[in-house]
Amino acid sequence: MTPKASPKRTICVSVCLPVMVALQSSALSAQQLDLTEADKEKLAALAAFLENIDGIIPTINQIDPASLPVTIPYREIQNHVVIDVAFGDDDPVPLMFDTGAPTILTPEITAAHGGEVLAEMGSAAGGGGILWNPMVRIPSLTIGGLEIRNASAETGWSPAGAFYCITRNGLLGAPAMRNAVWQVDYGAQEIHVAATVDELDHVDGAIALPFTWNEKTISPSPVVELGIGEGTLTFIVDTGGGIPLTVNAADFAATGLKVPEDAPTSATLTGGAAGTFEATVSGVTLPIRFGETEITTTVIVGDGMAPTTQGNMGHGFLKNFVVTFDWATRTMYLDPLSEDGSVPRLGDGASVGLAHDGERVYVSALAKGGPAESAGLTLGEKVARVNGEDVSDMPQADFCSVLETTLETVTTDGGDTYDAGKIKGFFSGN
Structure with missing residues (x-):
């Protein structure tokens, strides 16, 4: 249980993550932040943009169904999936493949290849302020033989800290995926993109989980419900998180479960707006209900495990499956790589x-x-x-x-x- 294993959302997860929570909800009001008049104007403009998102979605991240299916190789770097993406006529550069976030690129890439500014996106910053970064329209980007036209991308990726060793260019997020079916074959280290699930293997007989997402957002990151203890918790499905299943401590307790006193525990040093502090996380092995299927696996429990949901389903768990995302039907499929359908429990630490x-x-x-x-x-x-x-x-x-x-x-x-x-x-x- 160390940050080494999961640089994006380390085992201390969201408390280690630089605050990048998009202000895409009116629930975060001006009273909660120290806003300037310019901030208030931009926040109002962002709210109006998101209110009209249904009319904007069809104009961005376009994929020609006739060009599918396509197979894209990937490589694993520090427990994260990395693919090569080309912008315009430039040589391909590595980006992290991340269903748990919007597409975010460095200012250099968006300046060189970005077109129209779609909106100013706000992120909470230290001291109660807001950091504003433009979201631009990228006329064309190519992944292997797949072209995505008018791709939406936020600027502001900084190749510092834990992300430095994974990619210095940014990440390809959920917005780029919503107009096709994306399948991550963790056994073959390939990503298959298709128009429908009928063009793909590893769907029939797989565990099928319905997913939702925040409708008033640019980024349709999948959120599923899993049964734990006496309750049901929401998990963001996060291919960009180099972690197993993780659960916020308070949400774990709400299911009627307790972390055993002798549970394996690690302390992590992290930083935030309030300064540097220590976080403690524990590993608990228990059965989890995936619809009608029960899988026994190790769950990491601690404060700040998931910033927007009750839990996070990251690469450390997903890599045991062929994972398919069908945004059209809002269904996720998990086809176990093991013959008996089991998931290896965490062992060494x-x-x-x-x-x-x-x-x-x-x-x-x-x-x-x-x-x-x-x-x-x-x-x-x-x-x-x-x-x-x-x-x-x-x-x-x-x-x-x-x-x-x-x-x-x-x-x-x-x-x-x-x-x-x-x-x-x-x-x-x-």
Whole structure:
């Protein structure tokens, strides 16, 4: 349970995520934020844009059904799906494939390839203010042999922090997918895009889950209901989240369940508008109801697991299936990769998690009771060596290679060396 495993929404998930909550609901009023007059005008314009979204949707993210089906290869980077996308005549660049967000690109890409500004999108910023970024119309983008015309894309992607090692260009989000059927084959590492599910395998006999999304939004991120304990919780289906099933602590308790006192637990160091603070998350293995199908799997429970729903269904869980999204019928299909339909439970756990703050490598996560914590390693300590190699002056670009290695030891600035290897059976108790 470390940020290393899931840079976009780390195991501390939304509390680690830079605040990027789109102000796409009138529920977030001017009284809740320190708004300038210019902010109020832009917020009113955004509300009007979203109120008329039904007339805008058909004009953007257009896919010609006659060009389908198409197969797109992908690669996995730091537990995230990454695809190559070309803008105009430029060479393809890597983007994260993310059903849990709108399409977001760097200012450089939108400046070079963006056309009409569709709306100014607002994000909550530190201090109670709003950060405004334009959403533009991209005349054409191509993924493999698939062209998406008049694609909507927000600007403002910053290749810093945990995302730096996944993509420095942005992400392809749910808006780009809503006009076709998208299937992610995690076994073959391919994405199949079709006009209808009839053109695809792995649908007949699969677990079928209806999904919804916020109607007054540009981004139709799928939200499903799963049965847990005595209740039902909503989960955003997030191919861009490098995490398993996660649940907010309060929502988990509301189902009548409790986290056992001896549950495997990690502490993570994260930051927000209020400064840097520590978050604690635990792993609980239990049966989850997917419609009429019950699957026993490990759920990560803690504060801030999902910013907009009660839970998050991320890559760590989805990678056990061939996953199909049919926006036309609002149905998601899960076809297990295993012959018996089971999902491997989380077993081993990381003793130490590392991150880079732009200047130094530091300890960002610790397994409670693990060898490193028991020996005195603490969150936030600066790291001088990893596996005996000097990282004291390592730039962020080079740190990406550290994340690809098997972590064995870390040495802090004080000269102490700690066992940072995986804890065998951390989640299973073996």
